[in-house]
Amino acid sequence: MKYWNKRLQKMTEYIPGEQPDNLNEFIKLNTNENPFPPSPAVLDALQKACNGDLRRYPNPNAQMVRELFAKKNSIAADNVFVANGSDEIFTLLFRGFIEPDGIAAFPYPSYALYYTMAEANGIAYDKITLDDNFDIPFDEFLKKKYNLVIIANPNNPTGKGVPIDQIKKFCSKFIGLLVVDEAYVDFYNETALPLIKEFDNIVITRSFSKSYSLAGLRVGLAIAQKDIIHGFIKLKDSYNVDRIAQAGAYAALLDDKGFKYSISMVRNNKEYLEESLEELGFQNVPSKANFVFTKHPNIDSKTIYEKLKENKILVRYFAGPIQSEYIRITVGTMMEIKKLIKVLSEIIPD
Structure with missing residues (x-):
């Protein structure tokens, strides 16, 4: 920091979503990447x-x-x-x-x-x-x-x-x-x-x-x-x-063919994710993207984030007013979503 100017010293650092070195051990649903590879x-x-x-x-x-x-x-x-x-x-x-x-x-x-x-x-x-x-x-x-x-x-x-x-x-x-x-x-x-x-x-x-x-x-x-x-x-x-x-x-x-196929798969998976979360009592914000912003009335979002991480599932938690009440979940593959829902069902109190 010795050579940083005043603007650099004062500015807020942007912290991207977690990218662990042992990424293959995680289900990564925290940075809104497409779950499907390029065509x-x-x-x-x-x-x-x-x-x-x-x-x-x-x-x-x-x-x-x-x-x-x-x-x-x-x-x-x-x-x-x-x-x-x-x-x-x-x-x-x-x-x-x-x-x-x-x-x-x-x-x-x-x-x-x-x-x-x-x-x-x-x-x-x-x-x-x-x-x-x-x-x-x-x-x-x-x-x-x-x-x-x-x-x-x-x-x-x-x-x-x-x-x-x-x-x-x-x-x-x-x-x-x-x-x-x-x-x-x-x-x-x-x-x-x-x-x-x-x-x-x-x-x-x-x-x-x-x-x-x-x-x-x-x-x-x-x-x-x-x-x-x-x-x-x-x-x-x-x-x-x-x-x-x-x-x-x-x-x-x-x-165009590969693009449209990928979009349709993501949309189908998103709808399944939203329905599955609602069945567990989550309150979803209506989404037009490849992620869901959601919260549960019986457990705070930071706890959900931490417990998912313990189970090698990454979602996004944001500190700060309003947004800290929620987690953001990227739409994954169907297998990833089913694993997520299974772990959530074990986390959410009866």
Whole structure:
């Protein structure tokens, strides 16, 4: 810490979900990874990308990925930025799309990295608490002159979705930049993407980590009007997405059959998980994502988390107001879910 500057000393550190070294001994349901591997077509593309061309730098803008995503969504490639995961996009937003004396706002509870990235870049922010139904109180975001607002749709960790007409209504009133983090949108496909043609103050972010089973590659997208995308490209590192990641993302976008199969399997398993939890007396928050935010009236969530960990099952527990009452459970394979439910049935008091 001797050489840390004051901002680094003061900022809150983001703590990712546990990744134990002996991971194969655990059922891992704590970081919202897809329980199913990338499709054979994607794995084949990744293997073919491991060749002598790795001595060359990758395309600096991941142009093939930009063009393919644009074509599939009836937009221009100039409306798409390919990033080293969505996390890079959030970093660039705080670095170049808000003045140093500006102020940002985020819902709470939500993805804690928003708060961390704001602090890392010296940006002041407010947390706006979700309402009693875990919905976003958009009117609260209009009571102060915020320059940048980031919401997740569906939200993480609650899983609640936001109707697109509410986002559109907010955009029409908000004078700052709205970012809609759609890391989990593919599971139910309620996207705000069409709004980029209508509004110049909205950015949509996407991830290949969840629905495409490519968390290990670190690829994300930002979709917005062209001048915003040009800003991202101007700010980014020179070669921000490597050759192998570009090959995997491109192949994933091509493989509609594998993508749809994976999504249907996750949705089926999620419904089974929700029903099984309810049978044990859990109170689930309605989820549009690949996880369930839940609590039990007869045992505190931290105890559930700890007892599951003793049984080599990892779920996510968050400290802090409101969210500490719940655990977040990632949808796993059917075998993993059945094991989870069996252990929970032994933990929950009669």
